[in-house]
Amino acid sequence: MLPRILTYLLIGLAVVGVFAFVFPQYLNFVWIGLSALFVVGLAVMVYIYSKRVFTLMKEMKKQ
Numbered sequence: 001m002l003p004r005i006l007t008y009l010l011i012g013l014a015v016v017g018v019f020a021f022v023f024p025q026y027l028n029f030v031w032i033g034l035s036a037l038f039v040v041g042l043a044v045m046v047y048i049y050s051k052r053v054f055t056l057m058k059e060m061k062k063q
Helices: 002-022 024-062
Strands: none
Touching: 002 024
Protein backbone atom coordinates (compact mmCIF):
# COMPACT_ATOMS: atom_id res chain seq x y z
CA MET A 1 0.00 0.00 0.00
CA LEU A 2 2.72 2.48 0.95
CA PRO A 3 4.83 1.88 -2.19
CA ARG A 4 1.74 2.44 -4.33
CA ILE A 5 0.97 5.74 -2.61
CA LEU A 6 4.59 6.88 -2.91
CA THR A 7 4.60 5.94 -6.59
CA TYR A 8 1.46 7.98 -7.24
CA LEU A 9 2.91 10.95 -5.36
CA LEU A 10 6.17 10.79 -7.33
CA ILE A 11 4.30 10.55 -10.63
CA GLY A 12 2.13 13.51 -9.63
CA LEU A 13 5.17 15.56 -8.64
CA ALA A 14 6.87 14.70 -11.92
CA VAL A 15 3.81 15.75 -13.93
CA VAL A 16 3.50 19.05 -12.06
CA GLY A 17 7.24 19.64 -12.41
CA VAL A 18 7.21 19.04 -16.17
CA PHE A 19 4.11 21.19 -16.53
CA ALA A 20 5.77 23.98 -14.52
CA PHE A 21 8.87 23.75 -16.67
CA VAL A 22 7.07 23.68 -20.02
CA PHE A 23 4.11 25.98 -19.27
CA PRO A 24 5.11 28.24 -16.36
CA GLN A 25 2.52 30.89 -17.27
CA TYR A 26 -0.32 28.42 -16.53
CA LEU A 27 1.02 27.18 -13.18
CA ASN A 28 -1.45 29.30 -11.19
CA PHE A 29 -4.35 27.54 -12.91
CA VAL A 30 -2.83 24.18 -12.04
CA TRP A 31 -2.70 25.09 -8.36
CA ILE A 32 -6.28 26.36 -8.47
CA GLY A 33 -7.40 23.13 -10.12
CA LEU A 34 -5.53 20.95 -7.63
CA SER A 35 -6.98 22.98 -4.76
CA ALA A 36 -10.49 22.48 -6.14
CA LEU A 37 -9.90 18.73 -6.43
CA PHE A 38 -8.63 18.67 -2.85
CA VAL A 39 -11.72 20.48 -1.56
CA VAL A 40 -14.04 18.18 -3.51
CA GLY A 41 -12.17 15.14 -2.17
CA LEU A 42 -12.51 16.39 1.40
CA ALA A 43 -16.22 17.04 0.90
CA VAL A 44 -16.75 13.50 -0.40
CA MET A 45 -14.84 12.03 2.54
CA VAL A 46 -16.87 14.09 5.04
CA TYR A 47 -20.10 12.90 3.41
CA ILE A 48 -19.11 9.23 3.39
CA TYR A 49 -17.75 9.15 6.93
CA SER A 50 -20.62 11.15 8.41
CA LYS A 51 -23.03 8.73 6.74
CA ARG A 52 -21.15 5.80 8.32
CA VAL A 53 -21.14 7.44 11.75
CA PHE A 54 -24.89 8.07 11.65
CA THR A 55 -25.49 4.48 10.54
CA LEU A 56 -23.39 3.20 13.44
CA MET A 57 -25.23 5.46 15.87
CA LYS A 58 -28.60 4.12 14.67
CA GLU A 59 -27.38 0.56 15.11
CA MET A 60 -26.15 1.32 18.62
CA LYS A 61 -29.56 2.74 19.59
CA LYS A 62 -31.29 -0.44 18.37
CA GLN A 63 -29.11 -2.60 20.60
